[in-house]
Amino acid sequence: MTRRRVALAVAAVVLVGGAPAVAAPAAVACTVTYQVTNEWNTGFGAAVSIRNDGEALNGWNLTWTFPDGQRVTQGWSGNFTQTGAVVSVTNPAWAPTLAAGGTAQVGFNGSKGSTNRPPTDFAVNGVSCTGPNQAPSVALTAPASGSSYTLPAQIPLAATAQDTDGTVAKVDFYAGDTLIATDTSAPFSGTWTSAPAGDHSITARATDNLGATKTSAPAAVKVLSGPAVLASPSTVSVKQGQTATFDVSLATAPSQPVTVTLARSGSADLTATPATLTFSGTAKQTVTVTSANNGGALGTATFTASATGYSPASVAVNEIDPSTSDFNKAFLDQYNKIKDPASGYFRKFGDLLVPYHSVETLMVEAPDHGHQTTSEAFSYYLWLEASYGRVTGDWAPFKSAFASMEKFIIPAKADQPTNDKYDPSKPATYAPEHPRMDAYPSTLDGTVPVGQDPIAAELKTAYGNSDVYGMHWLIDVDNTYGFGRCGDGTTAPAYINTYQRGSSESVWETIPQPSCDTFKHGGPNGFLDLFTKDASYAKQWKYTNAPDADARVVQVALLAQQWATAQGKAGDISSEIGKSAKMGDYLRYAMFDKYFKRVGNCNSPSSCPGATGKNSAHYLMSWYYAWGGATDTSAGWAWRIGDGASHQGYQNPLAAHALANVPALKPLSATGQQDWATSLNRQLEMLQWLQSADGGLAGGVTNSWEGQYASPPAGTPTFYGMHYDAHPVWRDPPSNRWFGFQVWGIERTAALYRLTGDARAKKILDKWVPWAIANTTTGTNFQIPADLEWSGAPDTWNATNPGANANLRVRVVNHNQDVGIAASYAKVLLNYAARSGNAVAKTTGESLLTSLLSHQDSLGIATPETRADYNRFDDVYNTSTAEGPYVPPGWTGKMPNGDQIGQGSSFLSMRSMFRNDPQWPKVQSYLDGGPAPTFTYHRFWAQAEIATAFSLHAEIYG
Structure with a gap:
């Protein structure tokens, strides 16, 4: 993403002589950061930042000695002199003071020889300075997350901590916000001897010799009032006349065998076997509940597992109608596993839950750590709870999920403080994207024309403020990286970002950065100058929206509104439905060209004009929209961009239909409803245009070739003047290679067809469904398409006479058992079959769901995955292949x-916390020449997709 350039008050100062400024008596303590900003054969540019760690200075003189004969040729923001190798820089006349904790930055151009080593002897007013103090690293090694203890508890505490630029002064251990132990020397350890009964979150906080701190990821532990029996899940549903199961275990290993007895209260139609269980350890044992096949009234019972001297555990068992579909029961079973606190899908903050991307932490795909989360996960959290509301009539969990989304992943006013300074007539400064990462940082270019933002004013009028109501795509739930909130280092969850450098940047090549960059971490300019090149940099906030996630929120809101209305409970969730419509109103930013340039025939940045009105709208769901601004509320600037590249997998015609036609979801803005009506038609047109002769949907379209408004190859097909791109947005791996983007996108089209009967949607599905089924097998060892290979191109779009795309072909390269995508795919088939009556689609969809039930475990439904791509953990940048960070x-x-970032950095060297992950040894073995590691991952979105696929079948056919 690009950022609007900030014009700071920077004085360009020629080399001058003269005595240094006289400093008032003060205790000097300082930190200096020196960074070469650019370099050429005989010269270089550099920035030097001084942070005042002592008392306020009334006049300052910064000195250093060049080690390789370098000479300053031009300087700014200070008065430069050089005698031999020694450089002196005094404060400019217009800024004589440097407040305690304040920062001053000077810059210069210089000459050099063959080497250009940085100085190391920085001093201010004659007092030596240090480099920037880096926070220590810390990892909690005890207690283990998920462990249980009994009163009087003796909970062992242990942590490892290191400080790369100093020493670790102490490690404090906390239970929530309560300090429970401190150790001032390694090995850092302690014991919590006064733990009360209940659930606790344990963390370790390391403090270095200069006061910087870092907090570890939490460990969840349970303290019981005494030896205890455990049972999970706590709620079980069983069809009348059939059976169900739950697990029983002991919280702690007994010193001798313990007998656990099961007792029932409630309906005698429910019985559990075995009646007794014997334990010598903590391994789980399975109990089977049987419902009497007597046709009587549905009953409930509570089964209590108890043992002498142990706290009991209870499981509530509910009989459900025997005619209830197997898939409706499967939904409840899957839901109970996901929501069981012991499963580890969520972190609790107060009364709200935040879903992790996965239960497992060693996970690299789009997020680069399993305990991050995405806007996608939040949208699936809403879908899970909406389906629960449909089944049970209880909408409180849906409302709670919405409250969590609004609190934790939609930036609040404090997180986007300068939106009121946004000027819609100058939305952002142009910076080209590049196909290779080594072309970054990208130079901001204010001479390239940009257009006007046509919706900002009406959104402000409709909602009474200038804030953007959309989800940022990525947050660090446990603050694993340590950025915290706006540089505070401690607050969790924390807004972060990764991708920023064009189509060739894969997750393995990203450099994590905070969404609010206060220059506390990274280099002198934080992380900003990794991505854009400018004369100066300002502290700033910036967020990126993933439109498919926000559109899914609208899609779920439509379903929830229909289900609650049928129950007479629409009023229970009317507030959340209205806010979903508001999110859809702001989601229109994804309909506009990145710089609000004219849509169509944009073949150079300078000749493609900025647009007015809606001439910059392509009306598709692009890859992102983004917004940002200064952290300084007096700075007077903010920016917004859309995106000209649209992927078929991001389109959501159902959300467009809802926002255009459903009164409860009508946007409040003046033109929002009409824009979504246009978008509905344009999205369906694009999907038809991209459909191959085989049936699969090709990549997408762009208004900005290679992200720089370049001229595409001759003969490139067009869609409303925009250019066909087989793999929009990113190339590593090719973005339309993954079958998942087929089913995620087409599911929304199939749902639109089921709910409205749209003939355009049916036409697309009539070709897509047979192609997909022909490449699918079901059963325990089910196989669905994994990777796709494309050839040819679509015909240039003619809305009145669309071409047949005879030369556009797709081939399924291989297959896999991706459980989340299998569930998405089943949704496509069931939605299509419900409206069309296609028996093969219905049978295949049901068979896929049955296949998934063959892969259940205690956490959900999952299959093993071999991760050959994990050999990229230790890649470094290779100039010839342009691969690596x-x-x-x-x-x-x-x-x-303290992890270093520089030339030669690898994915792993910037993320050393992975070395402490319990799963790391098998990755290390792979890097050392062993076999590729295998993992069984429980991704939140996939588990929710499975649950809601079961619910969909029950809704349609139950």
């Missing part, structure tokens, strides 16, 4: 834990 020459910085 790229850091510009001369750029150096640090992550909050």
Whole structure:
């Protein structure tokens, strides 16, 4: 993403002589950061930042000695002199003071020889300075997350901590916000001896010799009032006349065998076997509940597992109608597993839950750590709870999920403080994207024309403020990286970002960065100058929206509104439905070209004009929209961008239909409803245009070739003047290679067809469904398409006479058992079959769901995955292949834990916390030449997709 350039008050100062400024007596303590910003054969540019760690200075003189004969040729923001190798820089006349905790930055151009080592002897007013203090790293090694203890509890505490630029002064252990132990020397350990009964979150906080701190990821532990029996899940549904199961275990290992007895209260139609269980350890044992096949009234019972001297555990068992579909029961079973606190899908903050991307932490795909989460996960959380509301009539969990989304992943006013300074007539400054990462940082270019934002004013009028109501795509739930909130280092969850450098940047090449960059971490300019090149940089906030997630929220709101209305409970969720419509109103930013340029025939940045009105709208769901601004509320600037590249997998015609036609979801803005009506038609047109002769949907379209409004190859097909792109947005791996983007996108089209009968949607599905089924097998060892290979191109779009795309072909390269995508795919088939009556689609969809039930475990439904791509953990940048994490020459910085960032950095070297992950040894073995590691992952979105697929079948056919 690009940022609007900030014009700071920077004075360009020629080399001058003269005595240094006289400093008032003060205790000097300082930190200096020196960074080469660019370099050429005989010269270089550099920025030097001084942070005043002592008392306020009334006049300052910064000195250093060049080690390789470098000479300053031009300087700014200070008065430069050089004698031999020694450089002196005094404060400019217009800024004589440097407040305690304040920062001053000077810059210069210089000459150099063959080497250009940085100075190391910085001093201010004659007092030596240190480099920027980096926070220590810390990992909690005891207690283990998920462990249980009994009163009087003796909970062992242990942590590892390191400080790369100093020493670790102490490690404090906390239970929530309560300090429970401190150790001032390694090995850092302690014991919590006064733990009360209940659930606790344990963390370790390391403090270095200069006061910087870092907090570890939490461990959830349970303290019981005494030896205890455990049972899970706590709620079980069983069809009348059939059976169900739950697990029983002991919280702690007994010193001798313990007999657990099961007792029932409630309906005698429910019985459990075995009646007794014997335990010598903590391994789980399975209990089977049988419902009497007597046709009587549905009953409930509570089964209590107890043992002498142990606290009992209870499981509530509910009989459900024997005619209830197996899939409706499967939904409840899956829901109970996901929501069981012991499963580990959520972190609790107060009364609200935040879903992790996955239960497992060693996970790299779009997020680069399993305990991050995405706007996608929140949208699936809403879908899970909406389906629960449909089944049970209880809408409180749906409302709670919405409250969590609004609190934790939609930036609040404090997180986007300068939106009121946004000027819609100058939305952002142009910076080209590049196909290779080594072309970054990208130079901001204010001479390239940009258009006007046509919706900002009406959104402000409709909602009474200038804030953007959309989800940022990525947050660090446990603050694993340590950025915290706006540089505070401690607050969790924390807004973060990764991708920023064009189509070739894969997750393995990203450099994590905070969404609010206060220059506390990274280099002198934080992380900003990794991505854009400018004369100066300002502290700023910036967020990126993933439109498919926000559109899914609208889609779920439509379903929830229909289900609650049928129950007479629409009023229970009317507030959440209205806010979903508001989110859809702001989601229109995804309909506009990145810089609000004219849509169509944009073949150079300078000749493609900025647009007025809606001439910059392509009306499709693009890959992102983004917004940002200064952290300084007096700075007077903010920016917004859309995106000209649209992927078929991001389109959601059902959400467009809802926002255009459903009164409860009508946007409040003046033109929002009409824009979504146009978008509905345009999205369906694009899907038809991209459909191959085989049936699969090709990549997408762009208004900005290679992200820089370049001229595409001759003969490239067009869609409303925009250019066909087989793999929009990113190339590593090719973005339309994954079958998942087929089913995620087409599911929404199939749902639109089921709910409205749209003939255009049916026409697309009539070709897509047979192609997909022909490449699918069901059963325990089910196989669905995994990777796709494309050839040819679509015909140039003619709305009145669409082409047949005879030369556009797709081939299924391989297959897999991706459980989340299998569930998405089943939704496509069931939605299509329900309206069309296609028996093969119905049978295949049901068979896929049955296949999934063959892969149940205690956490959900999952299959093993071999991760050959994990060999990229230790890749460094390779100039010839342009692969690996790229850091510009001369750029150096640090992550909050002290991990170095510079040339030669790898994915792993910037994320050393992975070495402490319990699963790391098998990755290390792979890097050492062993076999590719295998993991069984429980992704939240996939588990929710499975649950809601079961619910969909019950809704349609139950």
